[in-house]
Amino acid sequence: GESVGLHLPTLSVQEGDNSIINCAYSNSASDYFIWYKQESGKGPQFIIDIRSNMDKRQGQRVTVLLNKTVKHLSLQIAATQPGDSAVYFCAEKPMDSNYQLIWGAGTKLIIKP
């Protein structure tokens, strides 16, 4: 079936370095993508989203890149801070779905001091 997968279940990054979290999606009909951050004991928190008519979108310290050719999505976090420690989920919304997001399994980001 359709799925959104993550290349790395755990990512360790030095504090102050940039983090890149990757996500592969399988449905070329997806036209909307979104990243969420989930800290321990909390609900997922919206980070940034992007539509398929864009390749890149920037927020505060975060950038999402979309490569439709290889069906790849990435989240870049600049100058990673201890507060960035969390599980990061990507999700896609295929145009032919019942309007529901298809979620990836999540990547745990660990910040080393």
Next chain:
Amino acid sequence: DSGVTQTPKHLITATGQRVTLRCSPRSGDLSVYWYQQSLDQGLQFLIQYYNGEERAKGNILERFSAQQFPDLHSELNLSSLELGDSALYFCASSVGPAGEKLFFGSGTQLSVL
């Protein structure tokens, strides 16, 4: 704070019992979504309501049911509980019906003993 309120935060009950989880969406949001998050399953979509009507159904068991009331709050009813129903249950809301840019509550941790 996402603006989505879920109660209770924790619920401990026994197998065979029935519980009700409550959710108040963000002010102005018409859609409410229910998700289940287990350690080995990630985020699983259960059901969506939009302006009081069921909009989409995911992997929701027949023992589970939900509704959205005229004031837009929603309740998720779980009956004949089994050990495997132990999980975090999240409610999310969005402005429109299209399943984009969801805002999540902090969840209800259900433990079935």
